Amino acid sequence: MNTPAGPIGQSLPRLEAAEKASGAALYTGDMVLPGMLHGAIVQSPHAHARILGYDLSAALAVPGVRATVTGDDVDYRYMGLVVKDELAIAKGKVRYIGEPVAAVAAVDIETARRAAALIEVRYQPLPAVTAIEEAIKPEAPILHEDFAKYAKIYDAPTNRGNILAHSVATQGDPGKGFAAADVVVEATYQIAAQYHAYMEPVAALAAFDPSGKVTVWSSTQSIFRTQANLHECLGMPMTKIRCIAPRVGGGFGGKSEATVQPIAVLLARKAKAPVRVVLSRVEDMTTMRSRHPGWIRLKTGATRDGKLVARECELWFDGGAYADDSPAVMNFALFFVRGPYDIPNVHCEGYAVYTNKLRAGAFRGFGNPQMSFASECQIDELAKKLGMDPLELRRRNALPKGAKWFGGQEVKETALVEALDTIRERAGWAKPMPPASPGKKRGRGIACMAHSSAFLSTGAIIRLQNDGTIALQVGAVDIGQGSDTALAQMAASAFLLPVEQINLSTPDTDAVPYNSGTNASRVTYMVGKAVGEAAGKVRDQLLEHGAAMLAVKREEVALAEGGRVVVTGGSRRNAEVSFADIAGRSIWAVGGPITGSSGVMAQYLMDQGHTKMSGWLSFEAVGIFTFGAQVVEVEVDEVTGAVEVTRAVCVHDVGRAINPGATIGQIQGGFVQGLGYGLCEEMVWEEGRLANPSFMDYKIPSALEVPAEIECVLIEKPEPSHPFGARGVGEPPLVGAAAAIANAVADAIGKPVRQLPLTPERVLGAMLKP
Amino acid sequence: MTDTRFHAPERLDEAIGLLTADDEARPLAGGQTLVAMLNAELLRPRAIVSLHRIAALKGVERRAGGSLWIGAMTTHSALAASAELRGAHRLLAEAAARIGHEAIRNRGTIGGAVAHADPSADYPAALVALDAEIEIEGPRGKRSLPAHQFFRGFLTTALEPGELVTGVVLLPGPAKAATRFEKLARVEGDFATASVAVVLGLDAGRVTSARLTLGGCGSVPIQSIEAEQIIAGHTLSDAVLKKAGELLAAAADPIDDVRGTAAYRRAIIPGLVARAVRSALAKGAA
Numbered sequence A: 001m002n003t004p005a006g007p008i009g010q011s012l013p014r015l016e017a018a019e020k021a022s023g024a025a026l027y028t029g030d031m032v033l034p035g036m037l038h039g040a041i042v043q044s045p046h047a048h049a050r051i052l053g054y055d056l057s058a059a060l061a062v063p064g065v066r067a068t069v070t071g072d073d074v075d076y077r078y079m080g081l082v083v084k085d086e087l088a089i090a091k092g093k094v095r096y097i098g099e100p101v102a103a104v105a106a107v108d109i110e111t112a113r114r115a116a117a118l119i120e121v122r123y124q125p126l127p128a129v130t131a132i133e134e135a136i137k138p139e140a141p142i143l144h145e146d147f148a149k150y151a152k153i154y155d156a157p158t159n160r161g162n163i164l165a166h167s168v169a170t171q172g173d174p175g176k177g178f179a180a181a182d183v184v185v186e187a188t189y190q191i192a193a194q195y196h197a198y199m200e201p202v203a204a205l206a207a208f209d210p211s212g213k214v215t216v217w218s219s220t221q222s223i224f225r226t227q228a229n230l231h232e233c234l235g236m237p238m239t240k241i242r243c244i245a246p247r248v249g250g251g252f253g254g255k256s257e258a259t260v261q262p263i264a265v266l267l268a269r270k271a272k273a274p275v276r277v278v279l280s281r282v283e284d285m286t287t288m289r290s291r292h293p294g295w296i297r298l299k300t301g302a303t304r305d306g307k308l309v310a311r312e313c314e315l316w317f318d319g320g321a322y323a324d325d326s327p328a329v330m331n332f333a334l335f336f337v338r339g340p341y342d343i344p345n346v347h348c349e350g351y352a353v354y355t356n357k358l359r360a361g362a363f364r365g366f367g368n369p370q371m372s373f374a375s376e377c378q379i380d381e382l383a384k385k386l387g388m389d390p391l392e393l394r395r396r397n398a399l400p401k402g403a404k405w406f407g408g409q410e411v412k413e414t415a416l417v418e419a420l421d422t423i424r425e426r427a428g429w430a431k432p433m434p435p436a437s438p439g440k441k442r443g444r445g446i447a448c449m450a451h452s453s454a455f456l457s458t459g460a461i462i463r464l465q466n467d468g469t470i471a472l473q474v475g476a477v478d479i480g481q482g483s484d485t486a487l488a489q490m491a492a493s494a495f496l497l498p499v500e501q502i503n504l505s506t507p508d509t510d511a512v513p514y515n516s517g518t519n520a521s522r523v524t525y526m527v528g529k530a531v532g533e534a535a536g537k538v539r540d541q542l543l544e545h546g547a548a549m550l551a552v553k554r555e556e557v558a559l560a561e562g563g564r565v566v567v568t569g570g571s572r573r574n575a576e577v578s579f580a581d582i583a584g585r586s587i588w589a590v591g592g593p594i595t596g597s598s599g600v601m602a603q604y605l606m607d608q609g610h611t612k613m614s615g616w617l618s619f620e621a622v623g624i625f626t627f628g629a630q631v632v633e634v635e636v637d638e639v640t641g642a643v644e645v646t647r648a649v650c651v652h653d654v655g656r657a658i659n660p661g662a663t664i665g666q667i668q669g670g671f672v673q674g675l676g677y678g679l680c681e682e683m684v685w686e687e688g689r690l691a692n693p694s695f696m697d698y699k700i701p702s703a704l705e706v707p708a709e710i711e712c713v714l715i716e717k718p719e720p721s722h723p724f725g726a727r728g729v730g731e732p733p734l735v736g737a738a739a740a741i742a743n744a745v746a747d748a749i750g751k752p753v754r755q756l757p758l759t760p761e762r763v764l765g766a767m768l769k770p
Numbered sequence B: 001m002t003d004t005r006f007h008a009p010e011r012l013d014e015a016i017g018l019l020t021a022d023d024e025a026r027p028l029a030g031g032q033t034l035v036a037m038l039n040a041e042l043l044r045p046r047a048i049v050s051l052h053r054i055a056a057l058k059g060v061e062r063r064a065g066g067s068l069w070i071g072a073m074t075t076h077s078a079l080a081a082s083a084e085l086r087g088a089h090r091l092l093a094e095a096a097a098r099i100g101h102e103a104i105r106n107r108g109t110i111g112g113a114v115a116h117a118d119p120s121a122d123y124p125a126a127l128v129a130l131d132a133e134i135e136i137e138g139p140r141g142k143r144s145l146p147a148h149q150f151f152r153g154f155l156t157t158a159l160e161p162g163e164l165v166t167g168v169v170l171l172p173g174p175a176k177a178a179t180r181f182e183k184l185a186r187v188e189g190d191f192a193t194a195s196v197a198v199v200l201g202l203d204a205g206r207v208t209s210a211r212l213t214l215g216g217c218g219s220v221p222i223q224s225i226e227a228e229q230i231i232a233g234h235t236l237s238d239a240v241l242k243k244a245g246e247l248l249a250a251a252a253d254p255i256d257d258v259r260g261t262a263a264y265r266r267a268i269i270p271g272l273v274a275r276a277v278r279s280a281l282a283k284g285a286a
């Protein structure tokens, strides 16, 4: 299909902007069903303990309590994407402080909470491990005794205690590479746990119908993953599980897998009434997920003239008590071990480890922000040692078009060099910075980033409605990032219609085709691709009907704006028929309803000849690379070490900006979340207990912490494999932000700070270090 | 449903009566701390006694002798914008302006903040530096205490059961004064990692008196008479400021928490103190 005109490229307001701005939008926590009960959870006070039994009598005696649920109500049925190691609710053992061990459904939330507090769980405490170093000791207590028996989709280590994944990859000959290096830098980078901090804490509402089918509305990034998890952990067939996503208030990766849906379903089944479970912020922070903390040891060698020749990496991720996406996140981090650079000789090893803490999982960037922090900081350290301009060193090593990615996939398009040339101009890289404020030191830093857009599979169904408008059915959940609007714009453009004439379905497993999830910067790319394919099939039928109705040849008609098929030449030139008339013909007379469907799969072959890999998940369903660069200016307080970002310039290749306003919104939002990761966000555990489980103690940046303008430059080099030329933009703006800030701080104070976040204390510590 | 009762008396004695009769009743001022604690289920009072309708707790009044009375229900934003806060009293306006965010300042009150006595909060250090008096009324009548005697420890004050903070009295400060409230926080709107409140009395360009107080560096506001003495009457060289800062750092008793370690707080106190004094002087007398 040619790139069509229409609403693509326009900064249309979000389809749901008015309802969200006015507060009318319905989130799961706003939903009420007749007879609905409220669920509250009981959380484990132990980091690691055997559950000996429950005393539910006091809770059940509270007037208004309708049901309780514990591990006794479930079988050992495990769920999970990569490793099936989680139950619907703790059974037999608890593995972190905060883990749900029981739940109560009652007529209101206060009663449910009060009853929950009366549930007594008898525990036999077990020794716990709350850090990677403790977890890997030979005598360490084992979190998952049955790890070997769990179902997995990768080659997991056996008999390695709490190590749940170990991956190795080698490209070229690292030994030779380092031998050829004139300069080598090596350092260890510490990375912290970041909380997803979505505005809407997780929530689920479950209601059974008389046939025994349950409908689950929840705040999720994937109705299909929700359905799969419920199927796995409750043993119900998918025919009996319907999952719907109403409006969702953010996810950032934290709502990709199961949250409180299993508990809501268990309570609803036992209480024989609909049950809504909405976690408080503290409960959300203590039971859900974080970005992976850990450390990365990185070593890079270059020749005197600045050619990167070798890299070695050892990465350790603390996965917490359950695997969730850990092996995949760890592998994805290694997938970016070279960053966007052409490093011919690489050896890397990665580990993911169980500890008695909150599980770590998917989080905007999926391991790449951690790796990019280490890699981009190290590039700057190398530039300093080489006496080279850090931007020039990056430019010289940019992976060229047609080269192979780590793992062996071909990079078909890249705009990294353009991004660097653009940012050099825009950020005034070669010019001196404005002078520092009194008592401050000023610095400037750069980071590049690469990320992928294609991931797994999806589908779309497009139907011509009787009035000539279009029904678009996709499984993607708009979690606030604006994909509904972007998908509607793409569909509208395919039919030369205004977006108002596109009816986008609500994500509902009973009604829409499969989509893996709203994650991995993939919806605009993957689902957009499916929309393009399905639209093409409907367009073909429109043209066929139109030609028949206008009595001309198929080649003589074309779509025209406003829902028409028009004759483009010959004696009947300009004769036309409306989509509505075509719909009428199709449903009442000839051919049957006009429907187009598509199913697409991301497939990019790896090459073991290029990169030898072991212990990895397959990444053949990951691809389509995107590039960008960011420059940041900071001021560092000489007394306190506090860092203020005074300027940020972000240049990203987005393929084609379907909605430039929304695209810039993603870039600015991603940068700000990266700024939080870089400067102030850190979940801190003290002996397994989260010490800062609220926004009082865990701080995310606000408008007052970000520069007045986050300058964004879009490079639009259309993606050839996408019907509308788009690439993903959800994650790339976060991926390098912390590194750009760290490099600016290093420039200001003359020393690197290799630990995230760069708190005033850590920066001052580096400044005072002799 | 909750079974907490809610009262909104119009008279102060009624409020005190309600609070005295039920030791599980809690006064409600701006609610910026209390409601957060209720939401977090840290408290489950049997009754809430709102102070909102009590006229005796409202207003800012100049009193005989030049002191300023500030009603307990005066909001942070009212104080931040108050034209009554002049001279040394500007310090309180500066501290008020740094509390939380606009929305919090619009509801939070000085009485609530003082009664809560969070050592990282902004008023305690400022009030101690201003030698303010805390006005109290309870079942046994009225009394008042100097701020440094009112704050007793972490979330602990001299208030007895049934007693309310009714107001804060600022005594007249030096005729010419320079002030500065210096605050380090992780992000805007957070409580202080550390703060310094400074009031300098000035005469013909010389510093004649000095009050320096640290917030967030101990369970109560930290003072050092020695530090104040070496600042008053001396030429303010870097060495003098450093010495004063070191004395305050030695007097401090900070803890390790999510905002920073005790060692970090001790390390930055001298620099913060020097900066606070220098910026007070740079602003000049008000």
Ligand SMILES: Cc1cc2nc3c(=O)[nH]c(=O)nc-3n(C[C@H](O)[C@H](O)[C@H](O)COP(=O)(O)OP(=O)(O)OC[C@H]3O[C@@H](n4cnc5c(N)ncnc54)[C@H](O)[C@@H]3O)c2cc1C
Residues within 6 Å of the ligand: B026, B027, B028, B029, B030, B031, B032, B033, B034, B035, B036, B051, B072, B098, B099, B100, B101, B104, B107, B108, B109, B110, B111, B112, B113, B115, B116, B120, B121, B122, B123, B163, B164, B165, B166, B189, B190, B191, B192
């Ligand atoms: C997000 C956030 C950020 C904040 N940041 C800061 C900050 O940076 N700096 C800072 O100093 N503070 C900060 N605060 C706290 C804020 O200043 C509160 O307003 C203040 O601590 C309490 O005042 P209030 O009027 O809201 O009192 P309430 O919350 O109503 O009451 C607080 C406590 O005092 C009691 N009480 C109230 N009034 C009286 C009275 N007259 N006599 C006796 N007892 C009384 C109540 O029973 C309760 O125990 C912040 C609060 C929030 C929510």
